[in-house]
Amino acid sequence: MPMLILWLLDRCQPLWRTLGADYGQLRAIVQVKLMMDNRRSTITLGRYGKASAENNSNFTRTLGLYAFIGGLISLAMLAAPDKDRLFFPLTLQFSYIMALCAMTLISDFSSVILDSSDNQIILPRPVSSRTLWLARVVHITSYLFAIALSLSVVAILFVSYRFGALAGLLFLAMSLLSAVLMVFLTNIFYLLLMRFTSEEKLREVINYFQIVMAVLFYGGYQFLPRLIGEQTLNQAFAHQWWHYLVPPMWMAGTVEAVIRPVLDSTHLVFALLAVFTPIAGLWFMNRFLTTDFTQKLSSIDQESQPAQTTQTTFSQRTQSNKANWAERLSTLFTGNTLERAAFAFTWRITGRDRKFKLKTYPQLGFGLAYVVVMSFRGSSFGSTGFFYLFALYFAGLYVMVAQYQLSISDSYRASWIYGSAPIQNPGDVLAGSLKALIVKLMTPFYSLLAIYILYRYGIDKISDVLLAFSNSLVMLLSAALLSVRHMPFSVAQDALKQSNTARSLLTSFVLGIVGFSHYGLTYIPYGTWIALPFSMLACGVLLRQYKQTGWEQIRMG
Incomplete structure (x- = not known):
């Protein structure tokens, strides 16, 4: 050419x-x-x-x-x-x-x-x-x-x-x-x-x-x-x-x-x-x-060089406000210093990395657009009573795309810091990073989805929304445990050569089984409310297992 x-x-x-x-x-x-x-x-x-x-x-x-x-x-x-x-x-x-x-x-x-x-x-x-x-x-x-x-x-x-x-x-x-x-x-x-x-x-x-x-x-x-x-x-x-x-x-x-x-x-x-x-x-x-x-x-x-003098106060003020938010949330959702540092680190990187945002945010937008469009289709799957459950669980697949992107970065060469820092338990870093993703992306995404579904299908679906969110967390943690584990932002884009097709198909299959089981619970009086504590308990068990990840289970990029 x-x-x-x-x-x-x-x-x-x-x-x-x-x-x-x-x-x-x-x-x-x-x-x-x-x-x-x-x-x-x-x-x-x-x-x-x-x-x-x-x-x-x-x-x-x-x-x-x-x-x-x-x-x-x-x-x-x-x-x-x-x-x-x-x-x-x-x-x-x-x-x-x-x-x-x-x-x-x-x-x-x-x-x-x-x-x-x-x-x-x-x-x-x-x-x-x-x-x-x-x-x-x-x-x-x-x-x-x-x-x-x-x-x-x-x-x-x-x-x-x-x-x-x-x-x-x-x-x-x-x-x-x-x-x-x-x-x-x-x-x-x-x-x-x-x-x-x-x-x-x-x-x-x-x-x-x-x-x-x-x-x-x-x-x-x-x-x-x-x-x-x-x-x-x-x-x-x-x-x-x-x-x-x-x-x-x-x-x-x-x-x-x-x-x-x-x-x-x-x-x-x-x-x-x-x-x-x-x-x-x-x-x-x-x-x-x-x-x-x-x-x-x-x-x-020329602005990009002296901007440190002309725009320093404003940029420092905005960055400090964001840092305060990250610090407050990390204190609220994490249990130790290392996990807190990983939470804040992931929060900041996901807000600055343009490639991460360009790969992740459109996927979440696709999920919301798909639900809205399908719910208005008359005489089709979108008009069935089962569709709102399908939408809640199908949206979990879009969040898993963001979880996969957590290990990828153009600045992966800086990952040597993980090996030189005195990190005894890398599982705390992985757990803090995943919690930041859940709080920053998954929770707002599901909140918007839940608002639309409750408006469209009725406030009585609140138990289904909560159970679907908890089950999606279970699936997200399960996918993190089953996949090859990398430290956050430590792998080049082209380094992940392994095929993820089998894992994606398995996750989709299991997600479908969980969704149909949830649909069966809707025919049992208070079935979803009864299942919700068990799902939350499973989240806690899986998260504890993920936090116990040792260096022998980590693959460096």
Whole structure:
């Protein structure tokens, strides 16, 4: 792929010179960036890839996955409707392409866009800020073109087969212009963030934006097919004024103008907006935002050093407040000094580690979204009386993802401290870390779930909620006892080579048995209240067993 990008770059030399770039310098910068990409791990909606080798095929596999998912969407949207009713399906198709391009820019390329090392290394040389900025745009846009093409390749084939090659080529052009438009809008998004936030806050905002978007993607995946329905897809739409404000509708209207065919003022405006807005955005970025963006990156890089003097009091105050909370809770839920220290340590790390949050929080959001969506499905499993129990126990699987992540960290090399510190009983460290996870993530998660279930199914389900929570704790402790035990944050992401499929299947099977047993107890008067003390006793026994873990049971990363 890098060779193809460079070949296409060579074919467009006059364009880059017209935009004010030194082509030799631009090509050299892009070539180095493409070479470095093969050594960078990728992120897609919160799931991290492995560190890459020089001949990495990770991006190729990602494109294949995008092509498969895009093909399913294209099959659902474009295979059935006739040409007079394609505007809404085409809008959904382009909305999906734009959303994935924007998410890729914000998640996978945020570190590339906000990387100020280019300024420090290249700008002291005789390289203009415009050449450097265009190199960034070419680098990122080349990948977005590949992503947009993979998402739309099946749709292009469908449209070409049904309505002719011209319609297929136009669909391809609109997909690529969608990628260019997302580059422009994302740059505006970053400039606005950089105007009002510091570097640290900026990365925090991006991190939480990734989490929220991951949850929204899952919720949209569940909600949209039920909201749209076959009748909505097949109805003809009367164009309204607000359609001119929605970019996916520009692209859909342009393609529709060739498919039907029709050429009226509405479709002509759509075509003009679809073609000229991305080009105008690229010109506007090159003309007005190049210097501003480079200066903002430089100022952010400078802020990160003196911020210790300008923002020290505020950051120290907030950190001390968080530390006080962690200390108070650790005193409340732990029994000795070592366990208390592990509790506070895990509490702080899980609040600072962006990768932990990006891998864990979306899973919990998925669980809540799934319960809400399924509970509203009429004449289905979600409307049965058994569903609220299924939701309570199924949610426990999402919490186990967080428990698995407790041993993983990018700073795993610092785990030598465990061996050098006078730790006689590592089980106290493991127990304190697990308690922090239960208090910080599992309890709030189950509280939100319980509030919804009690609101939806009645306050009389309080005993079921308490028993399910206690049983989920039993399952969480059982999974911790059965799995290979690592000290907190002591293992690299790629070091856990063992397959966890068997353990996951066993845990799911046992969780299902426990859930059905709970369902049987609901037919016994006060059965759940009677079972609750026994479940809590099992929690105490398992936790005591976990605390007795010795060094011979610990595997260091």
